[in-house]
Amino acid sequence: MKILVTGSYGQLGRSLFNHLNSNIEVFWTGRNIPFDGNGFYLDICDRINLKELISLNEPDIIINLAALTNVDFCEKNLDLAREINTNGVRNICDAFKGKIVQLSTDYVFDGKNGPYLEEDEVFPLSVYGKTKLEAEKIVMSHNSDNLIIRGNVLYDNCIGSRASFLNWVVQSLREKTPINVVDDQINNPTWAKSMAKIIGLCVEKEISGIYHWGDAEFVSRYKFAKIIAKHYNLETKLINPKSTKEIGQVAPRPLKSGLLSEKIVKILDINQPSINGCLNQILPK
């Protein structure tokens, strides 16, 4: 079997490297390939580039991780967000008739009454959520074998990156810098490797449809930051709880959100990991 992965060098793509069965031939692709990466250049907004790469490599499955994921940047750049998150996905569907695995988000919900099941009513508040929901619809009408996995608050140790919530908390507290963290946005933060494992299993078991995957605990960002701080013996007093209103993020956020994952848990017969269990594996204390 051959799989082409888009957006391979982002947070989730890097985690996926070790979670696709070793007998699968994988074409890792991205717009910015690191020096140590062994991939192909692919911009999902470039229809010619897409067509050429697909006809050259003839994948059986495409896993689409490429997206504009900065939620506030999307809010200020609607056209670009739509171009990548929605039209990019349409381009993939136009160029490829096989199975697509599409990553989506809990931001398709309004956060009034979460956590959410797959069949709950969608109502995205932000540009990011709206463009990702449009992509879901395109993917679901393209091929009945297609798979959508919705995730939320993916985290990992991305060395030197302040874009990673985990690294931002750890670095700030190690430098004794106080941080403001929202205490009214509830999710189930999910280790990127936990999500990568699910993608690998879903591919192996040929699962199709819409599924949610999130790790075991539903917590606010503030509580998540405190768990991280305690885990690494850092000063929790430096973490200040703030409301979403006070923080003034550009894009509206679903507040009471998170993803109920019973459907996939049952099918795959797996357990959701705890935050501390994941932190133990991510960084030594």
Ligand SMILES: NC(=O)c1ccc[n+]([C@@H]2O[C@H](COP(=O)([O-])OP(=O)(O)OC[C@H]3O[C@@H](n4cnc5c(N)ncnc54)[C@H](OP(=O)(O)O)[C@@H]3O)[C@@H](O)[C@H]2O)c1
């Ligand atoms: N992070 C989360 O909390 C979260 C939660 C739920 C769902 N998801 C979904 O999971 C997927 C992976 O997210 P992630 O956390 O790995 O985000 P990420 O680190 O931002 O990775 C996204 C990747 O897409 C690439 N990309 C952007 N525009 C592209 C284009 N036109 N063509 C090809 N590649 C492009 C980016 O790289 P360049 O800009 O260098 O090209 C980046 O490597 C996304 O679909 C996201 O919506 C993420």
